[in-house]
Amino acid sequence: MSTDPGLRRLALGTLLSAFRGEQAPSWAVDLLAEGLAGHVLFGFNIVERAQLAALSASLHAAREGVLIGIDEEGGDVTRLAHRLGSPYPGNAALGALGDPAITRRVYRTIGAELDELGLNLNLAPTVDVNTADDNPIIGTRSFGADPQAVAAHAAAAVLGLQSARVAACAKHFPGHGATLADSHLELPTVDISAAVMRERELPPFVAAIEAGTKSIMTAHIRVPALTGDAPATFSRAVLVDLLRDELGFDGVVVTDALEMLGAARYAGSIPAGAVLALAAGADLLCIGADVDEALTLACADEIVSAVRDGRLPAARLEEAAARVRSLAAWTRSGDRTDREEPGLGYPAALSAIRIEGSVDRAAAPLIVQLESESSIAAGRVPWGLGPHINGTEQVRVVADRADAAELRSRAGARPIVVVGRNVHRLAGARSLVESLTETHAVTVVEMGWPSSWRPSGARAFITTWGASHANGRAAAETLGLAA
Structure with a gap:
């Protein structure tokens, strides 16, 4: 000392x-x-x-x-x-x-x-x-x-x-x-x-x-x-x-x-x-x-x-x-501003959504969320569509352990929405998504940083540019699933 x-x-x-x-x-x-x-x-x-x-x-x-x-x-x-x-x-x-x-x-x-x-x-x-x-x-x-x-x-x-x-x-x-x-x-x-x-x-x-x-x-x-x-x-x-x-x-x-x-x-x-x-x-x-x-x-x-x-x-x-x-x-010096627009984040997140293809809001889908590790900087924070959807069925899977046939059977006649973060980087994710598109109408919701990859045969590719609570709600609203 x-x-x-x-x-x-x-x-x-x-x-x-x-x-x-x-x-x-x-x-x-x-x-x-x-x-x-x-x-x-x-x-x-x-x-x-x-x-x-x-x-x-x-x-x-x-x-x-x-x-x-x-x-x-x-x-x-x-x-x-x-x-x-x-x-x-x-x-x-x-x-x-x-x-x-x-x-x-x-x-x-x-x-x-x-x-x-x-x-x-x-x-x-x-x-x-x-x-x-x-x-x-x-x-x-x-x-x-x-x-x-x-x-x-x-x-x-x-x-x-x-x-x-x-x-x-x-x-x-x-x-x-x-x-x-x-x-x-x-x-x-x-x-x-x-x-x-x-x-x-x-x-x-x-x-x-x-x-x-x-x-x-x-x-x-x-x-x-x-x-x-x-x-x-x-x-x-x-x-x-x-x-x-x-x-x-x-x-x-x-x-x-x-x-x-x-x-x-x-x-x-x-x-x-x-x-x-x-x-x-x-x-x-x-x-x-x-x-x-x-x-x-x-x-x-x-x-x-x-x-x-x-x-x-x-x-x-x-x-x-x-x-x-x-x-x-x-x-400790100078003026402070009043807190401005505490609800601003949700409409901003919705306006940031980017849609490629067409979103079918007519039929309730099966939502498949691809599990992924959080970055060390972010830590373990809840993400995805779960808190925002109106009772739509959702399953969580690890992409390289998921059974595409089982997911198809579970979806039945329903379309499938695949939700993930940095989907292109997840082991097994590309092949899983493209396999599902062979038999079902598939929409991918990318909640991480998008790459140039787009799954062949997908009906729509939605980019939220993040996985915050605001981004999740924006995605649910875009899909017509918001509670």
């Missing part, structure tokens, strides 16, 4: 910790009083609104200037609505809708709700340009595949959130949209030139900066042309030379969770990663979700040790802590 209280307080002032439970443990509150920057809340901290408001109040009571962060992207990634699914469409649906004014209103509503609950840092929006159909971690979290369109929605989202005095955090810099690996599990490589990056990945970040985003989150990705073998989170060429000097960003650089293997394996440990990130130019270090007092203190102690042994200049630590304090002060 550090014997220099000033240095220890500075180190704590760069850390975003986390804790398990619906109430804050004593250590989580005590460290805030000692200078910890704040905590990130997850679904496991949230039961309902009154409980969340009380939890936030208990954290703010520790001292003035506490940051309470959350990943509330709307759509597939929600913490507030993790039990039922988000009432807002996610970025892909908003991008498909194509109206940045609606994006701004949705994010303004989300921001006002967070502010009302005492949360002042939203680790959103995701502004990655999703250029890889098989991207396992971005997908529907992205506004789309066109850099300029994504840029317009990125700016709108930032303006919407920050009108509620909730700090936005554009992520994941310098761009996670072209990856085919998940940085929670490994270090993805985006092997492109700096010129391609500037043309394709950076425009949304430039737009977010011009819109005044208070923070930007780093990506645990390797871009050899810029970062060498290191993740961008540990690259001064990315965080200082590119983001600060070239793009002119003067806000807070937030790391993605340092517990993620894309960072932790390279650094050797989470505390070592904290030092590398600070040295590279990050200001606020998100430790992760699986955090306790011991890990938080280990990170602080390693930062102190790094200053003492010369690995980290004291001026760099002071600069980072000062930026974090400035961000917290911003969240």
Whole structure:
């Protein structure tokens, strides 16, 4: 433990910790009083609104200037609505809708709700340009595949959130949209030139900066042309030379969770990663979700040790802590907006629906939902048509274990609606769907990121651009099955 209280307080002032439970443990509150920057809340901290408001109040009571962060992207990634699914469409649906004014209103509503609950840092929006159909971690979290369109929605989202005095955090810099690996599990490589990056990945970040985003989150990705073998989170060429000097960003650089293997394996440990990130130019270090007092203190102690042994200049630590304090002060100043249009998400999701082919609403179908794993970012959140349908029969199957003949027999003379997320990527799904089309009228409802694949013989292909509660209701209404 550090014997220099000033240095220890500075180190704590760069850390975003986390804790398990619906109430804050004593250590989580005590460290805030000692200078910890704040905590990130997850679904496991949230039961309902009154409980969340009380939890936030208990954290703010520790001292003035506490940051309470959350990943509330709307759509597939929600913490507030993790039990039922988000009432807002996610970025892909908003991008498909194509109206940045609606994006701004949705994010303004989300921001006002967070502010009302005492949360002042939203680790959103995701502004990655999703250029890889098989991207396992971005997908529907992205506004789309066109850099300029994504840029317009990125700016709108930032303006919407920050009108509620909730700090936005554009992520994941310098761009996670072209990856085919998940940085929670490994270090993805985006092997492109700096010129391609500037043309394709950076425009949304430039737009977010011009819109005044208070923070930007780093990506645990390797871009050899810029970062060498290191993740961008540990690259001064990315965080200082590119983001600060070239793009002119003067806000807070937030790391993605340092517990993620894309960072932790390279650094050797989470505390070592904290030092590398600070040295590279990050200001606020998100430790992760699986955090306790011991890990938080280990990170602080390693930062102190790094200053003492010369690995980290004291001026760099002071600069980072000062930026974090400035961000917290911003969240406490200025006017708030009233919460705007809490029911906006459902009509927006409906307007984003895309139909190829013709939908037959005359006959009640058999609904076949294809089970799929949730991404680590989204967690286990309910999805599908189940909560929204009017008693229509539904079965859940694993595509590569399903018996097409049994499903045909069960459907009888009824048409079949197949519902899935990223159907083209599910093992056995393509062959199952195309087998069903040989004997039945089949409609596919794609609730993930669509690819170019379309099943031969299908009557209709419906894209919802996400699997939130709002997207599910929109799909049910489109099929004429809404309760």
